[in-house]
Each structure stands twice: as structure tokens, then as C-alpha cells.
Amino acid sequence: MVIKVFGATYSARTQSVLFALEKLSLSYAMHSIDMQNNEHRAGDFIASHHPFGKIPAIQDDDLKLFESRAIARYLVSKYPGPLSIPIDSASLGRFEEAASVEYSYFEPAVSRLAWEMIFKKRVTGQEADLSVVAGLEKEVRQGLDYYEKVLGAHEWLGGSVFSLIEVFNAPWFSLMSGQLGFGKEIESRPLLKAWWEKIPASKALLFVDALLN
Numbered sequence: 262m263v264i265k266v267f268g269a270t271y272s273a274r275t276q277s278v279l280f281a282l283e284k285l286s287l288s289y290a291m292h293s294i295d296m297q298n299n300e301h302r303a304g305d306f307i308a309s310h311h312p313f314g315k316i317p318a319i320q321d322d323d324l325k326l327f328e329s330r331a332i333a334r335y336l337v338s339k340y341p342g343p344l345s346i347p348i349d350s351a352s353l354g355r356f357e358e359a360a361s362v363e364y365s366y367f368e369p370a371v372s373r374l375a376w377e378m379i380f381k382k383r384v385t386g387q388e389a390d391l392s393v394v395a396g397l398e399k400e401v402r403q404g405l406d407y408y409e410k411v412l413g414a415h416e417w418l419g420g421s422v423f424s425l426i427e428v429f430n431a432p433w434f435s436l437m438s439g440q441l442g443f444g445k446e447i448e449s450r451p452l453l454k455a456w457w458e459k460i461p462a463s464k465a466l467l468f469v470d471a472l473l474n
Contacts, residue, residue, distance in 0.1 A: 262321070262322050263288045263289060263290050264282065264287060264288065264289040264290070264319055264320070264321045265289070265290050265292055265319060265320040265321075266278060266279065266282070266289050266290065266291050266292060266317060266318075266319050267292045267294055267306075267310050267311075267316060267317060267318045267319065267320075268291070268292075268293070268294055268316040268317030268318070269293060269294055269296055269316060270291070270293070272296075272316055272317065273372070273432035273433055273435075273436060274316065274317055274329040274432070275316055275317040275329070276431075276432040276435075277329045277330075277333060277428050277429055277431070277432050278317050278319065278329050278332050278333060278336075279291075280428040280431060280432070281332075281333040281336050281337065281344060281425065281428050282336065284342075284343060284344055284428065285336060285337070285340050285342045285343070285344060286342070287336070287340060294306070294316055296316070301314050301315060301316055302314040309325070310325065310327060311327040312327075313327075315327070317329055317332065318332075319332050321335075321339075329429075330360070330364065330425075330429065333425050333428060333429070334346070334425070337425060343423065344423075344424060344425055344428065346424070346425065347420065347424075352420055352421075355415075355419065355420045356419045356420060356424060356425075356426065359411070359418050359419040359420075359426045360419070360425070360426060360429065362404075362407065363418075363426065363429045363430055364429075366400070366403075366404055367401075367404040367408075367430070367433065368429075368433060370397050370400035370401045370404060371401055371404075371433045371436065371437060371441070372433075373393075373397050374394065374397040374398065374401060374441060375436055375440070375441060377389040377390060377393055377394050377397065378394060378440075378441060379440055379441075401437070401443065401446075402446060405443075405446055405447065405450055405453060406450070408450075408453055408456075409450040409451075409452050409453045412452035412453060412455075412456050413452055417456070418430060418456070427460065431460055434447070434457055434460070438457070
């Protein structure tokens with residue numbers, strides 16, 4: 262059965278789910294949700310797909326799931342392949358540490374920066390708060406510095422192999438290297454630059470990255 266994806270292709274969190282689906286070579290159907298017209302907040306969507314009115318969500322046979330990271334973990338659990346989560350304790354610990362860094366520190370800083378610099382004026386008509394932007398840019402740089410350090414010890418952010426950690430991070434790096442103007446920050450860190458240059462080498466990630474650009 263084709264997996265149904267409910268989201269928006271410009272959404273970084275939807276993109277991470279699409280990245281995983283493409284990498285696993287799974288068949289899926291994209292059901293675009295009209296965020297501008299608040300389709301995600303409609304009663305039917307909340308009742309059927311996401312109780313908090315967010316995206317993305319999926320339906321796989323009779324199973325319905327929401328939250329991008331939960332969806333991705335489900336996919337690699339049900340459909341083993343190139344994104345399998347490590348099972349030995351050391352590799353699993355390293356993987357979960359990297360996943361926690363992305364979830365707890367990196368994603369919040371980048372997504373809030375995107376709100377201030379890109380979406381705030383579109384949605385509210387208000388200009389970006391430059392003091393907030395400066396603080397968030399500092400947090401993002403700290404995240405990039407940490408990733409540079411990690412890549413000094415391992416080829417990929419989650420360890421020795423390409424994993425969901427790359428899938429989780431890639432949409433945010435696409436956003437940073439494009440609309441957020443952080444391309445030079447990435448290029449100034451040689452290991453991170455080399456890591457990011459390898460990402461488009463994945464046909465799956467290149468395909469979904471094209472949705473953003």
C-alpha cells in the first residue's frame with residue numbers, strides 16, 4: 262500500500278519525512294496541506310491526522326502517525342534498509358546523542374531564526390527583531406562549531422554511516438545555505454563543508470532538496 266504523507270513540501274519537517282521515504286525507496290503519495298488557509302487547524306485534519314494541528318503526518322495501511330522524527334523512526338523500523346538505527350550500545354548511544362542535539366539545540370535555533378528572518382513579516386507584517394536574530398545566529402554558529410568537532414571524529418554526524426541524523430539535519434542546512442544566508446558559515450568549517458557537499462550525492466536527498474529551491 263502507498264504511504265500517504267500529509268504536509269507541505271516547503272516545510273523542513275515534511276522534507277525530512279520525504280527524505281527518509283526516498284532514501285528507503287518507498288512508494289508514497291503527497292497530500293499537500295494548505296497552511297496559509299489553516300487547513301492544518303481544521304477540525305477534520307485535527308481529528309484524523311494531528312491532534313495539535315501541525316504537519317507532517319502519515320498513514321501507512323491502518324496506522325496513522327504524526328511528528329516527523331517519530332515517523333522517520335517508524336519507517337526505518339518497519340522497512341529495514343540504508344537508514345537502519347544502530348543496535349550495538351556504543352553506536353546507538355552516539356546516534357541518540359546526535360539526534361538529541363539536533364532536536365534540542367540545533368533545530369530550535371534554526372527554525373526560530375527562519376521565523377524572524379523569513380516568515381515573521383509574511384505572517385504578521387512585523388519586521389525581524391534584530392536583537393533576537395543576533396542571539397539566534399550565535400546559537401546556530403555554536404551548533405555548527407559542534408558539528409565540525411563531531412565530524413573530526415566520525416564521517417557522519419551520527420557515527421560512521423549515513424543515518425537518520427543526516428535526514429533530520431539536511432532540511433535545516435538547505436534553509437541555512439539558501440534563504441538564511443549561512444552558506445559562508447558552512448564553507449568556513451572544512452569538515453562541515455565536506456559533509457554538506459556529500460549530501461546532494463544522495464539521489465534521494467537531491468530529489469527532495471529540489472522541492473525547497
